[in-house]
Amino acid sequence: MDMNELLTINLPRLQAMIDVSSKIGALADGGLCRLALSNEDKAMRDIFVNWLQDAGLTVRVDDFGNIYGRRKGKKPGAAPVMIGSHLDTQPAGGKFDGILGVLAGLEVVHVLNDHHIETEHPIEIVSFTNEEGARFQPPMLGSGGIAGVFEKDFILGRKDKEGRRFDEELKRVGYFGSAEDRPKDIHRYLELHIEQGPVLEKENFPVAAVEGISGMTWIEVTVTGESNHAGPTPMVMRRDALVVTAKMISVINQLVRVLDEDLTATTGQIKISPNVINCIPSTAVFSVDVRHPQDSVRGKAISMIQEKIATIAASGGVTVSTNVIWDIAATQFSQEIISYVYAGSTAHGYPVRSMISGAGHDAKYMNDIVPSAMIFVPSVKGRSHCQEEFTRWEDIEKGVNVLLYTVQALAQK
């Protein structure tokens, strides 16, 4: 491509799609609650399928509920360039996370349609099921399914907190497609996403070429002490599961802060039992999410965390067990795709920097089966997984222009 052909997106058209999406599962403070396979997710899926069809795409749904919309290519038998992300959100999530990547893909198709541009490779928009992992754990089940990371039965049998199964919910919302409709061959996978961190905004970059994703581990820790009455039980006779848990959370936090500045550890979930004011807690179950760009650092941190947990449990007179419920290695994306992201940014005159993602994305699993990469746009104040999540429209416009450039480049080869 030369500079004369440099296409740009129609921002108001993309904005209008985001605006529609922002009303489906809207929360009071501007965010969204659109958990995977909820009624809100179904409503959004129905609209999205209409939009795909309106754009002239051929729609199919696979047995994990992933939705695809294909735009034909010229070259006989060529595999598609796939672009997308996810339409589900956290329980109090933002309106861009995932959604932007899917609808930016659709906007790219609209621009190509506007200009009657035919590409060599087909272009396929995808919306993956249950990326967030907020309803069904672990995250990225839809992309993990087609990448062969998880067994089909494992995915279909996942249950939410109320015990409802993934496959039953897929059927209920009408998106239980067929294994036949999984992608057979993919040329390249590309995903635009909000950064979800503070770096781009702080350093004034509208776009990042994402070189990889941190490795991440989720550990579930179960502490078992002894329940007893909060009144007549002297402090010295207690085996309080929560007091010991509080110490574990504090110590893990202190530990990762000194070990490495790129290391994170988070306890996002905790449940104690019996959870009654005047009962000493007998059990506490909590999560530890550990991340680092280098697998060796993460591995070392996890060993140290496990050791601390064991020591604190022993000295607190309780028993403990830990269970790794999710563990993914660090990812290196395709340098070929990244070079187009740089080229596109340069062509448009946008400053661009490289970056490692601290968040997991569907591109992680896609990269297992096809050369993949990502483009990030800045998150205001680095906030995400909350209603305050926001990305400036001017940055979105730049990011999607780079996406368009990169898709064109990949699809023309």
Next chain:
Amino acid sequence: MDMNELLTINLPRLQAMIDVSSKIGALADGGLCRLALSNEDKAMRDIFVNWLQDAGLTVRVDDFGNIYGRRKGKKPGAAPVMIGSHLDTQPAGGKFDGILGVLAGLEVVHVLNDHHIETEHPIEIVSFTNEEGARFQPPMLGSGGIAGVFEKDFILGRKDKEGRRFDEELKRVGYFGSAEDRPKDIHRYLELHIEQGPVLEKENFPVAAVEGISGMTWIEVTVTGESNHAGPTPMVMRRDALVVTAKMISVINQLVRVLDEDLTATTGQIKISPNVINCIPSTAVFSVDVRHPQDSVRGKAISMIQEKIATIAASGGVTVSTNVIWDIAATQFSQEIISYVYAGSTAHGYPVRSMISGAGHDAKYMNDIVPSAMIFVPSVKGRSHCQEEFTRWEDIEKGVNVLLYTVQALAQK
């Protein structure tokens, strides 16, 4: 009374009643889940009312759902000696807590009936509603209602975690009686209960004369930080409500251990939001239950706890608010009744010791309106508010014999 008249209870008859109760809301491990105004509570109430009628008692129910069964006295217009406790349990509670006190009262009536003994004062068995406070907070709503501690509207408007109102649940289970049927005048109140602590068993006493109840305060603490993604948010940029809460729980625990050996502080309840593995918690709400036999010590401890909470919140970059949701002063019971408890124990040849209760009981509020006292029987390993709660039948027999003696003594005057 002289030793010739020393009556004893029919333990198998009492045991049979406890056995029936132990099946209503039974849990797998031998405990009970019979929350106030649940279907299980209704089932137990219906049986209890039948038992009261079978024992020849006149039954009434007041507007808080407290159930009374009255045995006539000889002296015209004399106020009744009231004995009782509660039939509700914790979500994973034991089979004696509360229940023993109510059914022991009924056994006392049966013994008097067996011997055709008429007393000067009427004797009234009572079962109070929602003593535990596990479903509707605060505890002891039924006894607090008739003692005038709480406004009627306050009690009727209490809501459980699912938002169901106390008065609606009272109606649903068919125990919304009339204000007319509250007790008008009471001569003395007496309550037998399990100790729920380790002292009697450790020191080998089958019976305690309870001289008072510790003062107790429930504080609800709300910590507000900022939610964000667990991955891309560096540790140094976080305002994690749970990490700060963990520090508060640890520090409060350490503090009360050094302040005074009779002081307790317990966090029995915690709820974080959004409670998702890969989200930094934005808020944590937790309870602190503080108890001590002396109000001055408890008051000082609470000031220090509030101070620590404020300091830790400030240094953790989060905001905090505290709300006292229950606060009752220490109680001194009637020395007259206690003297009969001693006399009864001596008459039967049982070792007896005096004791301050670390747990709240209906007797606390009853003592505000009528001279009251309690009798404790030992808790094996001091355990209660758990399924392992147990009291040996031989100890129960002794305790109820002393109850019988004391009731006779009070009712004959």
